[in-house]
Amino acid sequence: MSALAPTLQAFFTDRLLTQRQVSPRTVTAYRDTLRLLLGFAQQRTGTPPCRLDLADLDADLVAAFLTHLERDRGNGVRTRNARLAAIHSLFRYAALRHPEHAELIARVLAIPAKRYDRTLICFLSPAEVDALLAAPDRSTWLGRRDHTLLVLAVQTGLRVSELTALTIADLHLGEAAHLRCHGKGRKERATPLTRQTVEVLRAWMRERAGTATDPIFPTRQGRPLSVDAIQWLLAKHVDTATGPCPSLCGKIVSPHVLRHTCAVNLLRAGVDIATIALWLGHSDIRATQTYLHADLAIKERALLRTTPPNIAPGRYRPPDPLLAFLEAL
Secondary structure, X not given: OOOHHHXXXXXXXXXXXXXXXXXXXHHHHHHHHHHHHHHHHHHHHOOOHHHOOHHHOOHHHHHHHHHHXXXXXXXOHHHHHHHHHHHHHHHHHHHHHOHHHHHHHHHHHOOOOOOOOOOOOOOOOHHHHHHHHHOOOOOOHHHHHHHHHHHHHHHHOOXXXXXXHOEHHHEEOOOOOEEEEEOHHHOEEEXXXXXXXXXXXXXXXXXXOOOOOOEOOEXXXXXXXXXXXXXXXXXXXXXXXXXXXXXXHHOOOOHHHHHHHHHHHHHHOOOOHHHHHHHHOOOOHHHHOHHHHHOHHXXXXXXXXXXXXXXXXXXXXXXXXXXXXXXXX
């Protein structure tokens, strides 16, 4: 077995789990990245992953792997950068254990993250939200489940992974109704619920029943909904809602768009950025400031508060005939 295999194993068991105590999601993300990298290296070198050495994972191979992610697998720049961050983390750990490979490791660590354009976020208008919430067929058990899930997602702005992890014990529908969730970065937070959302949830929980550890939104078999399942049911209901609300036709509505919609609704209601950051579980308030750029109505209200400069309309007139001749060329 080569030096890479024990280093890779120690990276997960010693560095990630023991020293850093990272979340299971981080372990999964790093595992998937390195599994893809080892598979790519095997195709390039013909060497099984257990026999690969650090020297086989040089900067040229890592750069080719990143290109493969974008060109062949269709990954975006953000995914490419996330994969690179996992590789950098492994090589920083390898630098402590294998100083003899310092030059190779330094070249890999020198591979930069790629810059990308930041587009305006997508969110739903009130009419689009109403059409989406009306799309599930509430005469069926699945329709009532989906309707409750969509109502909760739009009102709370939970991440899709947080929605799938909700259990009955996380829900408090009495006085000061709220729900608790364990979010990104191992942060636990409580999100208040509106009266309308509480009524929908109470009706669903009477039908749902179950024990404290059961998921709030189960499959027919009682298991928690997966992320893919929520993405699929959302796409299905968006297709249904497109008929009464044609503006949905031009939008790619993902579960994260419902999170953006919650944030914009809070912003329009006059909630300050710091409170919205706490509501969404953002660790950096700069992530929340993107919603200021998304809503044109907020900028228009700011424009109405300003005093326009006293500018007289007109065109520049050259004071000299020769300058007028040059201006006309």
